[in-house]
Amino acid sequence: xxxxxxxxxxxxxxxxxxxxxxxxxxxxxxxxxxxxxxxxxxxxxxxxxxxxxxxxxxxxxxxxxxxxxxxxxxxxxxxxxxxxxxxxxxxxxxxxxxxxxxxxxxxxxxxxxxxxxxxxxxxxxxxxxxxxxxxxxxxxxxxxxxxxxxxxxxxxxxxxxxxxxxxxxxxxxxxxxxxxxxxxxxxxxxxxxxxxxxxxxxxxxxxxxxxxxxxxxxxxxxxxxxxxxxxxxxxxxxxxxxxxxxxxxxxxxxxxxxxxxxxxxxxx
Amino acid sequence: xxxxxxxxxxxxxxxxxxxxxxxxxxxxxxxxxxxxxxxxxxxxxxxxxxxxxxxxxxxxxxxxxxxxxxxxxxxxxxxxxxxxxxxxxxxxxxxxxxxxxxxxxxxxxxxxxxxxxxxxxxxxxxxxxxxxxxxxxxxxxxxxxxxxxxxxxxxxxxxxxxxxxxxxxxxxxxxxxxxxxxxxxxxxxxxxxxxxxxxxxxxxxxxxxxxxxxxxxxxxxxxxxxxxxxxxxxxxxxxxxxxxxxxxxxxxxxxxxxxxxxxxxxxxxxxxxxxxxxxxxxxxxxxxxxxxxxxxxxxxxxxxxxx
Numbered sequence: 359x360x361x362x363x364x365x366x367x368x369x370x371x372x373x374x375x376x377x378x379x380x381x382x383x384x385x386x387x388x389x390x391x392x393x394x395x396x397x398x399x400x401x402x403x404x405x406x407x408x409x410x411x412x413x414x415x416x417x418x419x420x421x422x423x424x425x426x427x428x429x430x431x432x433x434x435x436x437x438x439x440x441x442x443x444x445x446x447x448x449x450x451x452x453x454x455x456x457x458x459x460x461x462x463x464x465x466x467x468x469x470x471x472x473x474x475x476x477x478x479x480x481x482x483x484x485x486x487x488x489x490x491x492x493x494x495x496x497x498x499x500x501x502x503x504x505x506x507x508x509x510x511x512x513x514x515x516x517x518x519x520x521x522x523x524x525x526x527x528x529x530x531x532x533x534x535x536x537x538x539x540x541x542x543x544x545x546x547x548x549x550x551x552x553x554x555x556x557x558x559x560x561x562x563x564x565x566x567x568x569x570x571x572x573x574x575x576x577x578x579x580x581x582x583x584x585x586x587x588x589x590x591x592x593x594x595x596x597x598x599x600x601x602x603x604x605x606x607x608x609x610x611x612x613x614x615x616x617x618x619x620x621x622x623x624x625x626x
Numbered sequence: 627x628x629x630x631x632x633x634x635x636x637x638x639x640x641x642x643x644x645x646x647x648x649x650x651x652x653x654x655x656x657x658x659x660x661x662x663x664x665x666x667x668x669x670x671x672x673x674x675x676x677x678x679x680x681x682x683x684x685x686x687x688x689x690x691x692x693x694x695x696x697x698x699x700x701x702x703x704x705x706x707x708x709x710x711x712x713x714x715x716x717x718x719x720x721x722x723x724x725x726x727x728x729x730x731x732x733x734x735x736x737x738x739x740x741x742x743x744x745x746x747x748x749x750x751x752x753x754x755x756x757x758x759x760x761x762x763x764x765x766x767x768x769x770x771x772x773x774x775x776x777x778x779x780x781x782x783x784x785x786x787x788x789x790x791x792x793x794x795x796x797x798x799x800x801x802x803x804x805x806x807x808x809x810x811x812x813x814x815x816x817x818x819x820x821x822x823x824x825x826x827x828x829x830x831x832x833x834x835x836x837x838x839x840x841x842x843x844x845x846x847x848x849x850x851x852x853x854x855x856x857x858x859x860x861x862x863x864x865x866x867x868x869x870x871x872x873x874x875x876x877x878x879x880x881x882x883x884x885x886x887x888x889x890x891x892x893x894x895x896x897x898x899x900x901x902x903x904x905x906x907x908x909x910x911x912x913x914x915x916x917x918x919x920x921x922x923x924x925x926x927x928x929x930x931x932x933x
Contacts, residue, residue: 459716466687467715470707476677477712480684487666488688507708510677517672 365395371430385593385605387427406436420474421499422456437463472505482523501533516555521581530592563588630761634768650696679705683712727781728867745871747779748846755846757781759820760790766797783818802852808836812856826920857888861927869895891923
């Protein structure tokens with residue numbers, strides 16, 4: 359499957375899942391659809407048939423509230439049947455509203471923000487001190503960077519030159535209670551990361567070719583950790599959701615779902 | 627205790643390459659032997675307990691056994707959510723070690739008093755909580771924790787505690803150690819206040835009361851059999867360098883769970899912070915955590931039992 363086809367499929371899945379479950383966070387899901395689609399089409403080394411393959415690359419989704427689309431991409435690349443997605447947040451389901459390690463392919467349970475990057479730094483360090491060459495990828499939200507634990511890890515990873523650590527910031531500019539610039543200004547974010555010793559790659563987070571290039575390993579001789587600042591649009595792909603805070607919380611009505619699916623599936 | 631801990635860990639790490647040690651920039655003149663012997667499994671994470679604990683979980687997820695080290699509350703309270711979500715929930719082998727349990731760093735002020743740490747840790751899923759009573763228990767506990775998969779909290783004193791056990795204790799996680807036999811009542815102690823429990827037993831003996839002294843290094847999971855036997859024996863007095871939610875609460879909960887009839891008093895810290903400077907012994911006295919308080923509690927319960 360091409361990354362574009364995968365992105366289309368998981369956008370639609372996430373819309374259906376959040377609608378059926380009357381769940382929040384559809385906007386947060388849509389903003390990372392393209393990032394996940396590119397990661398799972400040739401960037402991450404994983405084996406869906408052996409989820410705990412020791413030589414796999416590790417992806418930790420620190421913005422665990424985007425669970426629906428994470429489960430969707432794992433299903434679409436073959437970690438488990440797509441039909442399983444129907445149980446999202448249902449009674450007794452492993453598919454909790456924040457990502458759960460009980461789901462095959464999910465590396466780490468998250469939900470409380472600011473946890474993924476320290477864990478990823480630990481995994482990257484352990485793998486780097488061993489003989490392994492795998493990469494550890496941590497996907498964060500921009501609002502999540504309010505958490506101080508991230509900056510402890512950013513400081514650590516820069517100092518210890520964790521070259522196999524890749525952070526991706528889903529910089530959609532909107533957090534729980536307003537825009538990032540209103541709540542706690544993060545910019546100039548590239549400068550902040552650079553000053554902590556990271557290699558910074560700023561990219562349009564919906565441009566697959568640009569993402570693929572940005573997610574490539576560092577050239578030989580550059581041992582800095584990498585951060586991809588993916589400039590994204592919350593709710594991307596559904597015009598009436600784009601850049602709207604309320605789609606952090608709302609789920610769609612039936613007519614809204616039909617309209618949203620039509621837009622998503624029309625994309626070439 | 628911290629010397630007993632690090633000597634044992636250095637010894638264990640020689641034959642078990644899975645053992646790592648992370649510190650939150652503390653342990654000067656203590657941790658150097660480990661750092662020198664195993665530089666590839668040692669790490670000073672800096673003054674950043676949340677990151678240290680999250681990283682420990684990440685490292686442990688690759689198959690390692692990771693000890694984190696800091697003092698008093700820092701490795702527990704500061705990183706409590708990392709312990710809960712990243713260590714305990716996925717059941718990883720991260721062993722959190724705090725030196726300065728209780729008021730070992732008493733003169734440094736309330737920030738350095740670890741008097742709620744047992745309460746914080748004992749309720750977490752998969753967590754083993756151990757507060758050794760002396761250096762001998764510390765050595766045995768360190769070995770047992772390294773050999774047992776899953777999360778743990780090891781609460782140590784400082785340095786220079788007297789040996790209570792005259793021979794190697796028959797230590798097992800989850801088991802109480804009988805350090806003095808007696809049939810009239812039971813004194814239960816956890817952590818470095820064990821010496822005070824022994825002193826209470828001696829004071830009681832001089833009055834003709836024969837107290838059994840149980841050292842309960844493992845607070846979680848607790849030794850229910852030993853507690854049920856203690857309840858049958860007679861009154862129970864717990865002593866701990868900790869406030870509500872620690873040993874006394876564990877003992878009470880366990881006896882309630884097994885449906886035992888029991889009489890018990892708790893000698894422990896109140897919830898009011900000790901806001902003045904003072905040595906460990908002086909602060910214990912201020913808090914009323916003394917052998918004399920144990921003796922009074924035993925007397926009160928034995929007397930009222932005869933009414």
